[in-house]
Amino acid sequence: MSIGEATSEQTPDSTRMRWRRSGGAALVVRGLHRAVYPLLGVAVLLALWWYGGHLIASDPATESFAGFGPGPTFASLADLIRSGQLWGIAYPSLHRIGLGLLWATVLGVPIGVSIGYFRVAQETTHIPFQFLRMISPLAWMPIAVLAFASWDGAIVFLIIVAAIWPIIFSTAHGVKRIDPLWFRVARNLGAGGGQMLRRIILPAIGQDVFAGIRLAVGVAWIVLVPAEYLGVTSGLGYAINDARDTLAYNDLAAIVVVIGVLGYALDRICLFLIQHFSWRVEL
Amino acid sequence: MSSHRESSAMSARIAIDYVTHTFRGQPTATLEDVDATIQAGEKIALIGRSGCGKSTLLHMLAGLMLPSQGCVRIDGRRVTKPSAKWNMMFQKPSLYPWMNVRQNAALGLVFAGQGRSANTRVDALLDLVGLGDNKDANVQQLSGGQQQRVALARSLATEPDLLLLDEPFSALDAFTRSALQDEVAHITRQRDLTLVIVTHDIEEAVAMADRVLIMSRNPGTIVGELRVDLPFPRDRNRAEFTKLREHLMNKFRDSGDAHAAKPENIGKDDASQAAA
Numbered sequence: 159m160s161i162g163e164a165t166s167e168q169t170p171d172s173t174r175m176r177w178r179r180s181g182g183a184a185l186v187v188r189g190l191h192r193a194v195y196p197l198l199g200v201a202v203l204l205a206l207w208w209y210g211g212h213l214i215a216s217d218p219a220t221e222s223f224a225g226f227g228p229g230p231t232f233a234s235l236a237d238l239i240r241s242g243q244l245w246g247i248a249y250p251s252l253h254r255i256g257l258g259l260l261w262a263t264v265l266g267v268p269i270g271v272s273i274g275y276f277r278v279a280q281e282t283t284h285i286p287f288q289f290l291r292m293i294s295p296l297a298w299m300p301i302a303v304l305a306f307a308s309w310d311g312a313i314v315f316l317i318i319v320a321a322i323w324p325i326i327f328s329t330a331h332g333v334k335r336i337d338p339l340w341f342r343v344a345r346n347l348g349a350g351g352g353q354m355l356r357r358i359i360l361p362a363i364g365q366d367v368f369a370g371i372r373l374a375v376g377v378a379w380i381v382l383v384p385a386e387y388l389g390v391t392s393g394l395g396y397a398i399n400d401a402r403d404t405l406a407y408n409d410l411a412a413i414v415v416v417i418g419v420l421g422y423a424l425d426r427i428c429l430f431l432i433q434h435f436s437w438r439v440e441l
Numbered sequence: 442m443s444s445h446r447e448s449s450a451m452s453a454r455i456a457i458d459y460v461t462h463t464f465r466g467q468p469t470a471t472l473e474d475v476d477a478t479i480q481a482g483e484k485i486a487l488i489g490r491s492g493c494g495k496s497t498l499l500h501m502l503a504g505l506m507l508p509s510q511g512c513v514r515i516d517g518r519r520v521t522k523p524s525a526k527w528n529m530m531f532q533k534p535s536l537y538p539w540m541n542v543r544q545n546a547a548l549g550l551v552f553a554g555q556g557r558s559a560n561t562r563v564d565a566l567l568d569l570v571g572l573g574d575n576k577d578a579n580v581q582q583l584s585g586g587q588q589q590r591v592a593l594a595r596s597l598a599t600e601p602d603l604l605l606l607d608e609p610f611s612a613l614d615a616f617t618r619s620a621l622q623d624e625v626a627h628i629t630r631q632r633d634l635t636l637v638i639v640t641h642d643i644e645e646a647v648a649m650a651d652r653v654l655i656m657s658r659n660p661g662t663i664v665g666e667l668r669v670d671l672p673f674p675r676d677r678n679r680a681e682f683t684k685l686r687e688h689l690m691n692k693f694r695d696s697g698d699a700h701a702a703k704p705e706n707i708g709k710d711d712a713s714q715a716a717a
């Protein structure tokens with residue numbers, strides 16, 4: 159914006175106003191302004207963590223757990239990153255969760271569409287699905303171990319069991335919310351079944367599907383770590399167990415940080431996809 | 442068979458043969474013995490009080506609903522399902538918000554597998570309905586009138602022979618409404634389309650139709666008609682227009698009111714809807 163525009167406002171503040179109005183600087187100011195509270199939140203969390211670590215380290219009874227403090231944790235995290243070990247630990251977990259979510263989506267979306275579209279499907283599945291949904295995915299663990307030849311298979315199965323319900327229910331809810339007139343208009347314009355699905359139903363429910371996947375990621379990520387405590391010899395859950403057994407508490411805490419950061423990143427990706435597939439105009 | 446056969450290949454002749462319809466769970470018939478013929482290229486307005494079955498009848502013409510007795514024939518063929526040869530427009534524009542204006546208008550062509558060649562035709566139609574500058578706009582940011590124009594372009598894109606309009610302008614302001622009435626009247630005449638417009642607006646009927654069919658309620662059936670032999674474009678302030686409007690109003694009052702005149706129904710009537 160030109161300076162000439164700002165001269166019309168000759169308030170005592172006008173120099174500051176002019177500066178704030180100049181494009182790039184205004185963006186930076188607004189960016190900082192928006193970041194203040196999130197940064198404050200992170201700072202408080204770190205401060206509490208530091209204080210807790212300080213208490214542990216200064217008491218002789220708990221001294222051996224000093225690795226849990228932020229200092230040793232970040233040092234260990236830096237080591238894990240520098241040595242390239244981190245990727246080796248995180249990749250198997252990401253692979254398992256990716257595979258589980260993929261299957262949960264591939265199975266859950268068609269089931270959800272049928273439930274939302276056909277009344278019969280809704281009524282038939284309601285009680286069984288509500289029943290199954292309430293069973294903790296971890297309760298399936300013994301069955302999963304028996305049913306699958308590999309530990310990996312069992313873990314992916316547990317993730318599917320955890321992730322499929324929010325995807326089914328959110329998809330069905332999205333389909334039920336579709337304006338019936340949209341179907342009538344599309345039929346009148348000559349839409350066949352496949353075209354109705356591809357051009358009308360799927361775009362209409364895109365954001366609901368990804369909202370379901372976002373919830374699914376939350377549950378699946380929580381289920382993943384305890385599932386990796388068993389059997390397998392790779393992944394974040396295994397690394398936590400391993401660090402505990404070797405009394406490497408700084409490594410253990412570093413893995414916990416990684417779990418939190420990756421979980422947060424997965425959630426942000428889902429949020430981005432929800433917004434990308436959302437057609438509602440924000441007013 | 443028909444003397445109007447020769448009129449045009451573009452427009453459709455509709456025969457409504459003793460259509461009776463009872464909705465499941467309803468004790469009485471909603472439509473009873475509706476019998477009418479609409480000539481190819483004719484512009485028909487269907488008026489009647491709210492709830493008399495106008496929308497139901499129009500859905501049957503569109504093949505979106507089947508009558509429990511009787512049948513509808515278009516160009517001699519029994520209507521059993523929707524077809525791109527005729528198109529229905531509703532009070533709500535019912536656009537798809539994840540598509541822009543052009544994509545919405547082209548949808549029928551996409552369904553017909555002609556999506557690739559659609560652009561020029563659709564652009565010309567959007568120019569025709571006055572949306573030349575909004576082709577890439579988000580439909581949610583258009584006014585109600587503009588949205589209904591997109592729906593009109595979408596209906597015209599598949600080059601139907603017949604347009605079925607269910608109170609398409611009733612949610613619009615008076616100014617936009619009369620502009621769209623004139624445009625649709627003009628376009629349907631220019632393209633020689635058959636038009637059936639359902640309305641409860643007497644002025645709209647006189648402004649757009651060659652012939653007005655009057656429906657009664659309980660049961661819904663056609664109880665009268667009026668020819669409108671006025672040239673186009675129709676000037677709503679001309680004496681002939683206002684006279685016909687008065688005439689239709691009186692005819693309408695005389696025809697459908699057996700029900701409303703019963704003492705138990707006094708006060709139930711939506712006189713405001715009948716008043717133009």
Ligand SMILES: Nc1ncnc2c1ncn2[C@@H]1O[C@H](COP(=O)(O)OP(=O)(O)O)[C@@H](O)[C@H]1O
Pocket residue numbers: 464465467471489490491492493494495496497498
């Ligand atoms: N799907 C339906 N099931 C039962 N009754 C219906 C259904 N659709 C419409 N009706 C009834 O049929 C009558 C005619 O409705 P409609 O054709 O919408 O009237 P109009 O368009 O003239 O206002 C109304 O009394 C309405 O309640």
Ligand SMILES: [Mg+2]
Pocket residue numbers: 495496497607
């Ligand atoms: Mg109606």
